[in-house]
Amino acid sequence: MPLWSPLFPRTPAVFETRLSRREAVASLQAATARGNITATGSVAGTVDATRVHLYHRTPQRNSFKPHFRGQLIDTPRGCELRGRFALPGLVVAFMVFWLGFCVLWTVVTAMPLGSLEPMRLPAALPGVLMAAIGIGLVRLGQHLARDDPAELSRVIRQALQSPTH
The missing domain is CATH 3.30.530 (Alpha-D-Glucose-1,6-Bisphosphate; Chain A, domain 4)
Incomplete structure (x- = not known):
């Protein structure tokens, strides 16, 4: 799966x-x-x-x-x-792009050279929040159309x- x-x-x-x-x-x-x-x-x-x-x-x-x-x-x-x-396929494609960018943002800001730096974790927070908002929007839309x-x-x-x- x-x-x-x-x-x-x-x-x-x-x-x-x-x-x-x-x-x-x-x-x-x-x-x-x-x-x-x-x-x-x-x-x-x-x-x-x-x-x-x-x-x-x-x-x-x-x-x-x-x-x-x-x-x-x-x-x-x-x-x-x-x-x-x-x-719809376009919605899935857009959300995959959105979530992929959020993951990329989080990884690049938290681990700039391959090592996790605790001082950079706050910079990764926007990526995590945007991913959570994206997942929340999908779930809300699915709930409204249940x-x-x-x-x-x-x-x-x-x-x-x-x-x-």
Whole structure:
């Protein structure tokens, strides 16, 4: 398990349906707002025959909410939507850069020539504090979006129900 897995979880999900791929795409598109401000619906994103990208719409901005990314795969009984809930890639890349810089700052200021100098420890404090703030922001955003995967799953399951159910 990578070191960053607890901070940037990636949760796999599979949704089965008896609908054909074409019907599943149409049904998911009907349940998905196209992303503009005046659209109705709690889920926005894009759906086509090869890719699905969905996220839960909320009034407040939260870059740390999980998005569902997946693809529809044909099966003998219909199709499956396979994918995962994860933070957007740009958010993860930015936070890895942020935290990496904080670690670099802390190491360079505390150990300038490879030896730990106790008098330089206060200079390392800003790097530690900035890393803590970054981790805190990620955790707060995840806490505020804690129900998003369940809401997305509910909308996906509802959209993928076959008409005979």
